[in-house]
Amino acid sequence: SSITLSTYAERAARQPNPAARALLECMARKQTNLSVSVDVTSKQDLLDVCDAVGPNVCLVKTHIDIVSDFDHDLVAQLTALSEKHDFLIFEDRKFADIGNTVSLQYSAGVHKIASWSHITNAHLVPGPSVVEGLAKVGMPLGRGLLLLAEMSSKGALTKGDYTKACVEEAKKDTTNFVCGFIAMSRVDEVDGPNTERDLLILTPGVGLDVKGDALGQQYRTPDQVINESGCDVIIVGRGIYGPLMTEEGKKDKKAAFEKVREQGERYKKAGWEAYLARIGQ
Numbered sequence: 001s002s003i004t005l006s007t008y009a010e011r012a013a014r015q016p017n018p019a020a021r022a023l024l025e026c027m028a029r030k031q032t033n034l035s036v037s038v039d040v041t042s043k044q045d046l047l048d049v050c051d052a053v054g055p056n057v058c059l060v061k062t063h064i065d066i067v068s069d070f071d072h073d074l075v076a077q078l079t080a081l082s083e084k085h086d087f088l089i090f091e092d093r094k095f096a097d098i099g100n101t102v103s104l105q106y107s108a109g110v111h112k113i114a115s116w117s118h119i120t121n122a123h124l125v126p127g128p129s130v131v132e133g134l135a136k137v138g139m140p141l142g143r144g145l146l147l148l149a150e151m152s153s154k155g156a157l158t159k160g161d162y163t164k165a166c167v168e169e170a171k172k173d174t175t176n177f178v179c180g181f182i183a184m185s186r187v188d189e190v191d192g193p194n195t196e197r198d199l200l201i202l203t204p205g206v207g208l209d210v211k212g213d214a215l216g217q218q219y220r221t222p223d224q225v226i227n228e229s230g231c232d233v234i235i236v237g238r239g240i241y242g243p244l245m246t247e248e249g250k251k252d253k254k255a256a257f258e259k260v261r262e263q264g265e266r267y268k269k270a271g272w273e274a275y276l277a278r279i280g281q
């Protein structure tokens with residue numbers, strides 16, 4: 001299809017959503033389609049992982065509510081790292097409430113997500129008003145929203161008509177606030193080439209060494225995700241920061257961070273090779 005055969009640079013040039021455009025430009029500039037999911041619970045570890053993998057990633061994905069010692073200095077330092085290393089920030093908040101509530105959860109509370117996160121995501125379970133509520137806050141700030149069209153975990157209910165409804169909602173959003181999906185496949189093209197909107201597909205559940213975890217996660221390789229399935233960004237968590245979590249890693253943090261850096265490089269290479277294979281270069 002036209003989208004999967006286009007380069008990231010070509011797609012950046014025609015992308016109407018400012019956050020999605022900045023992401024595609026960053027991907028083309030740094031030659032990386034790797035997003036690191038930094039699911040660590042201390043502020044310093046989060047910042048140190050970002051500093052270690054920063055040169056190799058286009059996007060840092062956070063779960064800011066798992067950071068035990070969260071404060072606004074974390075946001076300031078994360079933002080500074082995003083400028084130092086040239087990456088965007090995606091808070092994986094998975095909003096799923098009525099429009100009024102999500103607009104408050106997005107703008108206010110302890111985390112004030114909209115003020116620092118370029119991209120966030122939402123479940124379409126409540127209906128289109130979840131998008132409207134988030135758009136009210138995010139659009140004036142130039143943010144982008146991904147709909148969770150498909151999840152990676154075993155037995156996920158995100159399939160069939162539900163996935164289709166997410167795609168329809170994205171395609172009919174004339175404001176361009178919805179800029180893509182969390183999905184496992186090219187969900188916008190199951191009924192033929194998508195010539196209406198260039199939507200991004202960001203894909204978690206990526207690992208080179210294991211097939212899953214003990215709690216239902218399922219992993220595929222960067223080649224399966226980018227080349228075979230036509231997705232745009234690989235999201236890798238434990239495959240990259242895993243060395244920090246071992247007994248050995250806790251004892252020798254310096255050595256662990258060097259391994260984290262190496263894993264970042266490894267996944268960046270694998271993701272980019274898969275992309276080059278897909279566009280035929």
Ligand code: 5FU
Nearest residue numbers: 037151152153182204205217236237238
């Ligand atoms: F929407 C989704 C999904 O369908 N699967 C996921 O795994 C999100 N995720 C997130 O990606 C999840 O919350 C983790 O933050 C991350 C995957 O981490 P892993 O360590 O690579 O399994």
